[in-house]
Amino acid sequence: MRDEALGSLDREHVDRQVRLVGWVHRARDLGSLVFFDLRDRTGRVQVSFDPEWADEETLARARALGAEDVVRVEGTLAARPADAQREVGEFEVRATRLEVVSESEPPPIPVYRTPEEEAPAEERRLRYRYLDLRRPEIQQNFILRHRVGQSVRAFLSERGFLEIETPLLTKRTPEGARDYLVPSRVHPGEFYALPQSPQLYKQLLMVAGMDRYFQIARCLRDEDLRADRQPEFTQVDLEMSFAGTEDVLALFEGMVGQVWREVLDEELATPFPRMTHEEALRRFGTDKPDLRIDLEIVDLTDLLQEADFRVFQGTKGTTDRIRGMRIPGGAALSRREIDQLQEVAREGGALGVLWVKRTEEGFSGPFSRALTEGMDARFQEASGMEPGDLFVAVVGRFRDGQGEGPALEPALDLLRRHLGRAVPDLHRAGHGWLWVTDFPLLEWDPEAERWLASHHPFTMPHPDDRELVSAAAAGNDADVGRIRSLAYDAVYNGHEMASGSVRIHDSALQEEVFRVLGIGEEEAREKFGFLLESFRYGAPPHAGIALGFDRLVMLMAGAPSLRDVIAFPKTTAARALLERAPSEVPDAELDTLGLVRRRSRGDTDPPRH
């Protein structure tokens, strides 16, 4: 049908006959002259009709063209004058033939937009997704996505990883996110679950001797959505035998490094910086710090609780802390901007934020009263405050303290990110990759009133904390919260991008961890008996990681939402607007599945659109 894709046209084709196909992007009808831009995924080229080379019938057909018609043209490729190459590029086709291959009704949402025109409402874009996806800008995202995927595949294949698919119809996940359930027709009343991740299968593949596995795997979780969360998403999932933390981290850095080199043509600095979970919380207030922001938390409790200032003195004899940040250049913030910080701090669970400015005249602001003579010099030394700086502090309970109620790390995290945006020069460009290691093995779930695995129940405890595990398994849970694990996260620009761990491959240790988790023998056998059983027959030590593929592509593409890098995404309410899912099914079908429909009260009609 065609000689070339539009993006393949080059100087070699000038003065030659070409046959091209594509969509009518935008038409300009000048009477005897007609121009339009022909578009396909690879590019755009102007097609021109002039009585000099086109007959009247062809001209008439060109005048009748509408946006998004699919057409085939034949003509001579011509170079265009350099001063006229705006928009449509270097070449034009002087068309002698024009054939409408497939006519388009006026599209409900435009594919071509002027630079100033806002994009159609997202609802419209999703309803007519096949039109939305024709937009060259969004096609770029999918080209990028493809290239990242290919780069990852090649990298892992070259290093001996086998790509192996794992089941979509599987068993319920006992903990964690809500499962999507699929009723079994053959076994009425029983359900498959769609996998939240291939976690158990990839460990079984290690026991199966596959040595190194990867999969660009779909994962499904029935949880509420966000801009960076979809119910079905894709992970680059991998697992390696006879490997520990260092092997996984080095491999991952190599993989991301190759992606950056091949797709973005940039060299990433490796190895990535590392910090422990404890350090990340202490210095940045979060387990996924954005290292591009040049702000760091300091603890000034010992100094400031000696000041003549009631809020500070109130921390004496408690485990409450006074922590804050020096904001270089922050004194330039307006009163209104500083007032806004109260809101930010409250959002993070603090009662408010105390602040002090240092100007050439000295300290000013709410806690300057605490900085009496002597104290001011010590504060300045401890904080490093220069003229023009601002210091913000919150007072209360932090994670490392005792007592009830929310901890204040999130308040400092929010303040840090807010101020990183608000104050000029605190936010560096670049790629802030980093490893966070030694996550706690368990975290307390106040609702369930028990300890839950913070990564998953098969995570290897940190070797230095083995005794704490044994103690906790024996019933002494005083230090349960302090047990660290061999779990690690890769963080990129403040986003959690990948998460993994060294796994337990020893039945005795696994049983101990289950006991700490309050999972009985019976329960463990019922829930993951098949995995535990496999460990009895020679399980290799193994470790792995999973990378959020959509999220990585989103950030690489500079897209504001996962929806811009997933071809057919769901709405915030987990609906598919194009094909209209979920939808009701006839009672007969439910009957086959052994299901009975029960409607909520007052809900008498199927959802409309």
Added chain:
RNA sequence: GGGGCUGUAGCUCAGUUGGUUAGAGUGCCGGACUGUCACUCCGGAGGUCGCGGGUUCGAGUCCCGUCAGCCCCGCCA
């Protein structure tokens, strides 16, 4: 489950203190136009003001409910 924002022509939006026939740009239809590239110019059609109820002499505008989309909290081992 909770909070916030949005919903007016195919699309993007304006619409004052509640007041006559709800507007603009673009797209669409018709006409003119020999180098456009956001072509230009002339004319025309096009409205369930998301939906339901209420207040009012009168509602796009005020109130209540509801649906949908988006952002956030909870949730996401």
